[in-house]
Amino acid sequence: MTSTQLFNAVTLAYFASMVLFVVYLATRSRAIALGANILAYVGFVVHTAAIGVRWSETYKLLGADGYAPLSNLYESVVFFSWTILLIYILMDLKYRQRSIGAFVLPFAFLSMTWAQLRLNDAIEPLVPALQSNWLTYHVITCFLGYAAFAVACGVSIMYLIKAGREEKSPEDSPAGGILGLFPSTKVLDDMNYKAIMIGFPLLTLGIVTGAAWANYAWGTYWSWDPKETWSLIVWFIYAAFLHARFTRGWVGKRAAWLSIIGFAATLFCYLGVNLVLSGLHSYGGS
Amino acid sequence: MTAKEKSFLTSVWDFLCSLKLTITTLILLAVTSIIGTVVQQNLSPQEYLQVYTEKTYKFLDSLQFFDMYHSWWFLSLLGLFSLNLICCSIKRFPRVWNTVMHPQLKGDDALFRTLSNADEVVTGGTMDEAAGHLRSFVQKHFAGAVETREDDRIYLFAQKGPYARFGVYVTHLSILIIFVGAIIGNIWGYKGYMNVVEGTSADTVRLFGTNEAVKLPFAVRCDRFEVSFYEGGGRPKEYVSDLVVLDGGQEVLKKTIEVNDPLSYQGITFYQSSYGPAGEPSFKMRVRTRSTDEVNEYVARQGEHVALPGGRSFAVTASTPSYDRFGPAIQMHVNTADGQHGNPFVVLQNFPEFDAQRGDEFIFSLLEIKQRYYTGLQVAKDPGVWVVWLGCFLMIFGSLAAFFISHRRIWVTLQPVNGKIGVRIGGSAHRNQPAFELFFDDFKAKLKDELKA
Numbered sequence: 001m002t003s004t005q006l007f008n009a010v011t012l013a014y015f016a017s018m019v020l021f022v023v024y025l026a027t028r029s030r031a032i033a034l035g036a037n038i039l040a041y042v043g044f045v046v047h048t049a050a051i052g053v054r055w056s057e058t059y060k061l062l063g064a065d066g067y068a069p070l071s072n073l074y075e076s077v078v079f080f081s082w083t084i085l086l087i088y089i090l091m092d093l094k095y096r097q098r099s100i101g102a103f104v105l106p107f108a109f110l111s112m113t114w115a116q117l118r119l120n121d122a123i124e125p126l127v128p129a130l131q132s133n134w135l136t137y138h139v140i141t142c143f144l145g146y147a148a149f150a151v152a153c154g155v156s157i158m159y160l161i162k163a164g165r166e167e168k169s170p171e172d173s174p175a176g177g178i179l180g181l182f183p184s185t186k187v188l189d190d191m192n193y194k195a196i197m198i199g200f201p202l203l204t205l206g207i208v209t210g211a212a213w214a215n216y217a218w219g220t221y222w223s224w225d226p227k228e229t230w231s232l233i234v235w236f237i238y239a240a241f242l243h244a245r246f247t248r249g250w251v252g253k254r255a256a257w258l259s260i261i262g263f264a265a266t267l268f269c270y271l272g273v274n275l276v277l278s279g280l281h282s283y284g285g286s
Numbered sequence: 287m288t289a290k291e292k293s294f295l296t297s298v299w300d301f302l303c304s305l306k307l308t309i310t311t312l313i314l315l316a317v318t319s320i321i322g323t324v325v326q327q328n329l330s331p332q333e334y335l336q337v338y339t340e341k342t343y344k345f346l347d348s349l350q351f352f353d354m355y356h357s358w359w360f361l362s363l364l365g366l367f368s369l370n371l372i373c374c375s376i377k378r379f380p381r382v383w384n385t386v387m388h389p390q391l392k393g394d395d396a397l398f399r400t401l402s403n404a405d406e407v408v409t410g411g412t413m414d415e416a417a418g419h420l421r422s423f424v425q426k427h428f429a430g431a432v433e434t435r436e437d438d439r440i441y442l443f444a445q446k447g448p449y450a451r452f453g454v455y456v457t458h459l460s461i462l463i464i465f466v467g468a469i470i471g472n473i474w475g476y477k478g479y480m481n482v483v484e485g486t487s488a489d490t491v492r493l494f495g496t497n498e499a500v501k502l503p504f505a506v507r508c509d510r511f512e513v514s515f516y517e518g519g520g521r522p523k524e525y526v527s528d529l530v531v532l533d534g535g536q537e538v539l540k541k542t543i544e545v546n547d548p549l550s551y552q553g554i555t556f557y558q559s560s561y562g563p564a565g566e567p568s569f570k571m572r573v574r575t576r577s578t579d580e581v582n583e584y585v586a587r588q589g590e591h592v593a594l595p596g597g598r599s600f601a602v603t604a605s606t607p608s609y610d611r612f613g614p615a616i617q618m619h620v621n622t623a624d625g626q627h628g629n630p631f632v633v634l635q636n637f638p639e640f641d642a643q644r645g646d647e648f649i650f651s652l653l654e655i656k657q658r659y660y661t662g663l664q665v666a667k668d669p670g671v672w673v674v675w676l677g678c679f680l681m682i683f684g685s686l687a688a689f690f691i692s693h694r695r696i697w698v699t700l701q702p703v704n705g706k707i708g709v710r711i712g713g714s715a716h717r718n719q720p721a722f723e724l725f726f727d728d729f730k731a732k733l734k735d736e737l738k739a
Contacts (some may be wrong), residue, residue: 052531052634065516116703124521125521125523127521128522128523128524128545129545131545183475197689204685208681211674211678212678215668216548217548217557219668220477221671222468224327226322227305229322229323230323232318233319236312236313237312240308243305244309
């Protein structure tokens with residue numbers, strides 16, 4: 001079994017899980033929600049195995065020059081999708097709110113589809129600059145942070161939908177139908193905050209490991225390279241978010257919007273910088 | 287000081303302490319930082335004029351957009367950010383220090399009115415017995431308690447994670463420490479490059495930007511430079527230089543450096559960053575004379591005429607590391623005794639007998655192309671870098687403490703009520719209240735069971 005075949009199975013599982021989550025919102029059947037969740041968990045396990053298989057494939061193909069599969073755009077997008085599921089599962093274990101899956105799984109599914117349809121999945125030996133263990137630490141911390149922000153963004157979208165509907169029909173039967181399955185706005189708001197609370201220290205760690213690596217590799221821990229600057233922009237936005245929590249006016253809707261803007265900036269930091277701007281993080285060109 | 291002045295100063299102080307200012311500066315920093323990622327930084331005027339019209343160029347230049355992270359307005363924004371950080375920390379820190387160092391030991395009526403997690407139970411026995419009992423209960427299910435007696439009441443107080451309250455200040459301080467480290471590096475450090483030809487040494491660094499020459503207190507010699515490629519393609523695998531540090535003429539340090547593995551000496555670090563050919567290559571040749579079977583070896587520099595037996599000579603005019611798929615090759619020709627050029631022909635290193643097919647008197651084999659390289663080193667001195675790492679460590683440590691550790695407190699108050707003992711319990715957490723609520727409800731239930739038993 002090759003990693004590519006396994007990744008295909010993962011994409012399929014996430015797709016099915018996503019569809020079932022949507023069906024769950026429509027039918028409110030607990031059995032379907034359970035099925036969707038089982039598919040998401042199984043997909044995650046296969047995903048983990050597939051990354052392991054690709055890791056060993058690099059050694060089969062390149063001998064001693066094998067590497068942890070985190071080094072090009074394809075591998076990073078696949079890993080991003082894996083971290084989204086990881087954070088989702090952590091949230092699921094804590095909150096047991098199945099409807100969130102409908103807003104988180106699409107991020108994971110779209111990442112996998114994009115990686116498989118549009119990105120180059122060839123295993124190629126690493127250029128000298130990438131031959132460093134710092135690469136692994138840097139990528140893992142950054143992407144766990146990104147994934148937490150993705151989950152926060154999904155939850156914020158749910159918040160805005162639910163809060164918007166409740167404002168329109170302020171009767172005490174808060175939004176029947178689909179919205180009845182959403183956690184309460186209070187819980188959604190709290191989950192948004194919690195996810196960012198997890199993501200922020202991870203992003204900080206990601207920036208620090210990147211700086212440490214840059215300093216070790218070429219003597220400059222910070223050079224205002226576009227990627228570095230964008231990671232700092234993201235850091236500023238979430239720092240603003242966390243401080244905004246302490247003032248009363250910035251909970252709820254404004255916090256949700258800030259979280260969505262933060263994730264848009266995160267996506268641009270991750271992809272836009274590689275695809276649009278030039279700089280040291282050039283794997284996006286591949 | 288008049289009242290008006292005072293109120294002016296107070297309002298300035300309040301402005302500098304305000305959270306609104308924090309959020310505004312953070313967002314402004316985020317938005318302005320984008321400019322530098324869209325407008326390329328630190329190019330030459332000529333390069334900018336290829337992209338912008340002269341008018342636009344002058345306008346953007348006057349706004350310092352071409353080196354915006356060092357522009358007065360961006361640095362002022364960072365300054366304001368630091369000032370805000372310092373002021374609001376100064377304003378809030380004493381209260382937090384007090385809370386941690388002088389905790390409120392007595393759960394009196396005023397305190398209980400402020401707690402959302404509280405309850406009351408009545409129990410029998412003597413005050414001393416009940417107090418001892420409750421103390422060990424709190425110890426077992428939460429943390430060691432401090433006992434205070436006043437009038438006819440006994441107060442117990444226990445807490446966990448009080449130092450988490452300092453997490454946020456550690457994080458704030460860490461940002462200032464990182465700034466200090468960056469400033470130290472900017473003032474006392476430098477970054478530049480030097481090229482060292484194989485077999486020679488150098489002691490002068492050219493700084494980036496100004497190109498100013500800085501003489502090192504020691505010299506660096508390069509004994510060997512090598513670049514290797516992955517099989518079957520042009521993908522570089524490794525750049526390696528053997529470096530030797532010469533201090534006062536003595537070899538004090540030897541290291542083979544490569545990308546991601548630099549050499550450091552006296553706070554100055556040398557990074558493998560580029561390479562290039564140094565001078566013309568030379569060629570080690572073997573020449574067999576067909577009629578006599580005599581074999582000679584020569585070392586020829588490119589373009590140099592080398593005498594052959596019998597008055598003729600040869601010269602190598604060009605070389606390549608790969609000629610189609612046949613590997614290293616040279617182009618050469620043989621001159622007649624009176625100096626007339628013969629036809630050029632190609633000699634392949636990997637096929638030493640191939641030249642015999644040309645049918646000439648001399649059969650040439652290429653043994654080796656010797657190309658000397660220079661190694662391109664990036665040189666950095668940054669005495670502030672350890673301060674920056676200290677700041678980074680504190681930032682991660684501080685933010686983890688601030689986000690994930692909660693300061694939890696429990697108060698128990700005993701007082702005689704109509705021949706019985708009234709027990710009031712209350713608790714609070716400075717973070718993650720829902721989790722604390724669950725804990726407190728459980729704690730309360732256990733305590734009631736305990737007192738009934």
